[in-house]
Amino acid sequence: MSEDPGSTAEYYDVDDVEKAIQALSKAEHVRLRHISLDRAQVLDSYPDQIAPELLAEAVLRTLDGRRRWRKGVDFLYHLDQAMRSIANSWCKRHTETSLGAEPEVIVALAEKEFEAGQEWLLRSEPRQDHVLMRKERLKWIRAAFSDDAEASEVLEGWAMEMTGPEIQETSGMSKKTFEAAARRIRYQVVRSELDRGV
Amino acid sequence: MVFKKSEAEIELERVLDRIAESIFSATDEEILEDARAAGEDPESVAREQKALVLSVIQKHRKTVLAVARQKYEQQASRIRERSCNLPETEEGRLELLVAALQFRPGLENALTVQHREFKSLSDQDVESYLRQFEELGVLAALKRSKSDD
Numbered sequence: 001m002s003e004d005p006g007s008t009a010e011y012y013d014v015d016d017v018e019k020a021i022q023a024l025s026k027a028e029h030v031r032l033r034h035i036s037l038d039r040a041q042v043l044d045s046y047p048d049q050i051a052p053e054l055l056a057e058a059v060l061r062t063l064d065g066r067r068r069w070r071k072g073v074d075f076l077y078h079l080d081q082a083m084r085s086i087a088n089s090w091c092k093r094h095t096e097t098s099l100g101a102e103p104e105v106i107v108a109l110a111e112k113e114f115e116a117g118q119e120w121l122l123r124s125e126p127r128q129d130h131v132l133m134r135k136e137r138l139k140w141i142r143a144a145f146s147d148d149a150e151a152s153e154v155l156e157g158w159a160m161e162m163t164g165p166e167i168q169e170t171s172g173m174s175k176k177t178f179e180a181a182a183r184r185i186r187y188q189v190v191r192s193e194l195d196r197g198v
Numbered sequence: 199m200v201f202k203k204s205e206a207e208i209e210l211e212r213v214l215d216r217i218a219e220s221i222f223s224a225t226d227e228e229i230l231e232d233a234r235a236a237g238e239d240p241e242s243v244a245r246e247q248k249a250l251v252l253s254v255i256q257k258h259r260k261t262v263l264a265v266a267r268q269k270y271e272q273q274a275s276r277i278r279e280r281s282c283n284l285p286e287t288e289e290g291r292l293e294l295l296v297a298a299l300q301f302r303p304g305l306e307n308a309l310t311v312q313h314r315e316f317k318s319l320s321d322q323d324v325e326s327y328l329r330q331f332e333e334l335g336v337l338a339a340l341k342r343s344k345s346d347d
Contacts, residue, residue: 018255021251021252021255022252024247024248026240027227027229027240029243029244029248030229030230031222031224031226031229034229035218035222038214038217038218038221039218041214042210042214052250055247056251056253056254059251059254059255060254060258064258064261080222134206134207134210135207137210138209138210138213139206141210141213155213158212158216158217159209159210159212182216182220183220183224183228183232185220186217186220186221186224186232187232190232190233190236191236
């Protein structure tokens with residue numbers, strides 16, 4: 001829809017996107033579900049509720065050209081980056097409206113930028129506790145691993161922007177131990193128990 | 199109002215980025231195992247996800263159609279509203295249509311099959327075709343060619 005004819009050769013078109021969606025395998029669908037749950041962690045205490053809206057919005061934006069899929073980029077990776085950016089922009093808007101915007105500003109914002117998935121913005125009134133939730137989220141994830149020293153070390157390393165090899169070197173952890181810990185974290189985050197922040 | 203992330207939010211983002219990397223680097227089997235271990239049935243998760251993304255495709259197609267329809271309606275209404283000096287009588291309008299078709303024989307394709315013999319052509323149809331020909335500039339060209347003669 002909003003294609004720039006000068007650069008269409010760099011991007012896949014709507015037909016390509018539809019074909020890629022139709023061709024997704026069972027494992028890819030499950031992987032997408034896990035990615036959307038991961039990206040939805042910043043949005044709500046109940047990521048499982050907002051994750052489908054986040055994914056739907058990423059797919060819609062890809063189809064209508066607002067977030068074009070660059071050639072050579074893996075489709076799932078493209079959707080992941082789209083969800084990351086959408087979640088950030090929803091967060092930003094939500095935080096801005098939480099920090100003192102007048103109700104009419106919120107309504108105007110919602111009317112102006114209402115899109116699929118943004119029902120969340122309207123449904124969840126801007127509240128300080130959402131901002132707080134984002135600040136507390138990592139604490140909840142950490143708490144889930146309070147009895148798991150290796151996973152805790154990996155989490156701390158990740159929070160400090162360390163790479164896997166850096167974490168292994170600093171902690172003396174083997175690659176296998178690191179990968180197993182990373183998997184436990186991944187698994188916990190996509191589990192529903194963590195959705196409630198417990 | 200400036201949106202500034204707290205250190206805790208930045209750290210959370212870093213952790214979520216790494217988890218996403220971990221999801222990408224996992225094998226298909228590990229991903230399916232993760233789902234099973236979380237008490238989910240990968241088959242039904244995949245089915246639900248598929249239904250979700252396919253519904254987005256449907257929604258997008260409907261939007262594209264609605265936009266195209268709206269464009270068409272706007273164009274059609276512009277044609278209808280455009281002032282057009284058509285003959286006042288029914289016979290006069292039919293004569294003008296025949297003259298336009300003789301002037302530009304290729305325009306016959308614009309007429310639907312049942313109308314090509316003018317048998318079932320109502321005066322409304324004639325007027326509609328004439329307005330479209332006017333929009334295409336055919337009637338003006340016909341008028342010019344007649345005045346040149």
